[in-house]
Amino acid sequence: MREIFKQEMEQLGEELLTMARLMCSAIEKATQSLETADLTLAEEVIDADSHIDEIERSLDERGVSLLARQQPVATDLRIVVSALRLSATMERMGDLARHLAYVARGRYPEVASTGRMQQILQQMGQQAVKVARQVVELLETRDLNLAEKIEADDDVLDRLHRESFQVVLDDDEQLTRQQLVDAVLLGRYLERFGDHGVSVARRISFLVTGDLQNAVVNTGTMLGLKDEETGGKQTTRQ
Amino acid sequence: MREIFKQEMEQLGEELLTMARLMCSAIEKATQSLETADLTLAEEVIDADSHIDEIERSLDERGVSLLARQQPVATDLRIVVSALRLSATMERMGDLARHLAYVARGRYPEVASTGRMQQILQQMGQQAVKVARQVVELLETRDLNLAEKIEADDDVLDRLHRESFQVVLDDDEQLTRQQLVDAVLLGRYLERFGDHGVSVARRISFLVTGDLQNAVVNTGTMLGLKDEETGGKQTTRQ
Known part of the structure; x- marks a missing residue:
């Protein structure tokens, strides 16, 4: 029974890895499509x-079926539930x-941003790609140092996000209304992407170590603190 | 065994209801704090x-413990997993x-928006409150007509969100940079709130009917279609 469970958990892990790779490829192409106004890449994403x-649905089915057939308890049960959440976040x-x-496609053949804003958004995009690649690597290698690196990279992303508000x-910054709207939305999407990356890293740490206390920090609370930094409040009053 | 399971499911339902009421109170106060620049209300939220x-964590514990002790299968199992997701969404x-x-507090003692934008955001806020109240009522009464109403109200929210981009x-609209940023973020938050409301309504429908096909539409895909309408693409090129 235990052996079958282990095999099924490995299959679940494989599917999570496939999902992570697709997610990573999506953010790589999406940020590049924004940088170079590449319509084909945008459409591909x-x-x-x-x-x-589809993989999320398949993972869901597999996870629930595993729960039904294997009826894991204690840590094993928590691992399966955590894997399902991991999949939803990815x-x-x-x-x-x-x-x-969508933004890249909507602005084609122009680029969505120019000047200083373009620089910041490109840097944010690079950080997001870094986070995604490390999520893949974390799933591949189970090297928990990567989880810390992901948190550090997300901090950089948050700092850049605050800069984007400045x-x-x-x-004095020459920006069209459309560029303003795009900058706010793109910044928000990238910042959220990083937050989810951190949440994923913590869950993977839990899957590896079984250390619930450390890994399953309440995501809402964690994200909440960051949202306060970047959302409405710290943007200066006019 | 079945009787205990039923009782435990009812407790889970009670906790979901408490959570829904708190979430409803939060959106009521938050939208009012934005309308009237009420700092006290904003702080309360x-x-x-x-x-x-906290309730989410408690619900998580209760759900996982229920899975471990009762080891439900088939539909019962799906119901528990679905309840956990419902809780995460709320x-x-x-x-x-x-x-x-946060935005209300950050702009105090001013209001975050004025003129036409204020009207639209107020209407969006009212729709969001309507969605939240109906979610509570749906949990209380299990009247599935409410699920349809929630979807219709979310459609109005999406229409208003598109108007906000216009x-x-x-x-020609006199808006400060801060008002522009706030309008984009507030619009996005309210639109997402509605989307989550629809997702919650579908899951509750499933909890009531057990009709998986109808209720557990992939949330990501569902939301994705909406995002395309409102995110970057349909905002006109400049």
Whole structure:
């Protein structure tokens, strides 16, 4: 029984890895499509998202079926439940990459941003890609140092996000209304992507170590603190 | 065994209801704090959010413990898993209400928006409150007609969100940079709140009817279609 459970858990792990790779490819292409106004790449991201959604459904089925047949208890049970949440979060990361691609497609043949804002958004995009690649590597290698690196990279992402607000709120920055709207939305999507990456890293740490206390920090609370930093409050009053 | 399971499911249902009521109160106060620049109300929403987070953790514990002890299979198992997701989504709705409150607090003693944008955001807020109240009522009464009403109200929310883009993109609209940023973020928060409301309504429908096919539509895909309408693409090029 235990052996079968272990095999099934490995299959679940394989499917999570496939999902992570697709999610990583989505954010790589989406950020590049934004940088270079590449319509083909943007369309690829948009089209490929349904594949990520399919895997999420398959993972769901597999997880619930595993619960029904193997009836794991204690830590094993928590691991399966955690894997299901991991999958939901990665699906959401794929969605956010698709949102970036929508903006790239909507502005084609122009790029969505220029000047200082373009620089910041490109850096944010690079951080998001870094987070995604490390999530894949974390699943592949189970090297828990990567989880810490993901948190550090997300901190950089948050700092860049705050910088982006300084630019949009600066009247001296020449920005069209569309560029302003895009900057706010793109910044938000990328910041959320990083937050989800951190949440995923913590869950994977739990899957590896079984250390619930350390890994399953309440995501809402964790994200909440960050949202306060970036959302409405710290953007300066005019 | 079945009787105990039923009782435990009822307790889970009670906790979901408590959570829904807190989430509803949060959006009511948050939208009012935005309308009237009421700092006290905004602070109340921000402080109360940790309570919603606590209930989510408690529900998680209860759900996982129920899975471990009762080892439900088939539909019962899916119901428990679905309840856990419902709880995660309502926690997120609480977070979004808190984001609104952050903006209200950040702009105090001013209101965040004026003129046409204020009207649209107020209407969006009213729709969000309507969605939340109906979610509570749906949990209380299990009247599935409410699920349809929630979807219709979310459609109105999406329409208003598109209107909000027309305003921010209209150079003739006198808006400060801060008002532009706030309008984009508030619109996004409220639109997401509605989407989550629809997702919750579908899951509750499933909890009531056991009709998986109808209720557990992939949330990501569902939301994705909406995001395309509102995110980057349909906002007119400049």
